[in-house]
């Protein structure tokens with residue numbers, strides 16, 4: 388792709404406008420995106436507010452710290468976050484690595500608008516993670532995916548040999564207290580158990596499996612945002628749930644349980 392101030396042009400001559408909010412929309416070009424469900428403005432607002440409280444910082448730090456620092460002195464490493472939401476994980480990784488630039492990819496326009504503002508070295512693209520990624524082969528140094536869809540074959544294609552994928556996914560016990568009290572969606576075990584076989588098949592090797600577990604002390608607004616920033620938002624009456632949560636005046640303990648996988652492209 389080449390870029391001027393207002394558009395990007397691909398090798399085949401297709402031109403994509405850069406929106407005034409600073410993102411580029413490639414979803415029409417690369418997917419059947421209209422049939423997929425991405426986060427809406429309320430969900431993104433809840434996510435940004437919740438992450439800003441620092442309650443998920445142990446997860447953000449665990450992901451960002453698993454990208455090795457550059458020891459070659461080369462400038463211009465590229466990190467990509469898929470299903471980036473507000474791109475908080477990518478921003479933390481860029482804060483730790485002055486040499487790197489980031490691309491945040493998400494199918495949601497409201498999320499991508501936030502992602503475009505998340506870090507001075509981040510570019511944000513609306514695109515479908517299940518479609519071919521708008522990235523050349525062997526060009527990416529690290530891919531981050533937190534609580535979002537991932538297509539290992541595409542990730543392996545764009546990573547450089549030796550490049551890293553850091554994957555964070557909720558374990559079945561994640562926020563169990565809220566799941567019980569508010570009858571929330573369960574965690575599909577396929578989210579967490581199906582990494583190793585496809586990884587082998589696409590030429591990636593698992594170099595670390597870890598778990599981040601900690602207890603959060605959450606105010607009612609944080610509880611409501613935590614529930615309504617994810618897929619539960621599609622299955623509940625949002626106003627009724629927020630009202631019910633806010634009736635509980637005191638803070639409460641909620642446990643986080645997140646699996647981490649670090650894979651390297653061979």
Ligand SMILES: C[S@@+](CC[C@H](N)C(=O)[O-])C[C@H]1O[C@@H](n2cnc3c(N)ncnc32)[C@H](O)[C@@H]1O
Pocket residue numbers: 423424425426434469470471472473474475492493494495498514515516517532533534535536616617618
């Ligand atoms: C649970 S949120 C996680 C966001 C972010 N990674 C975080 O943890 O803060 C899942 C994100 O994946 C995005 N998403 C869902 N389906 C997608 C797809 N097919 N391609 C790209 N993004 C997608 C949603 O819009 C949403 O922003």
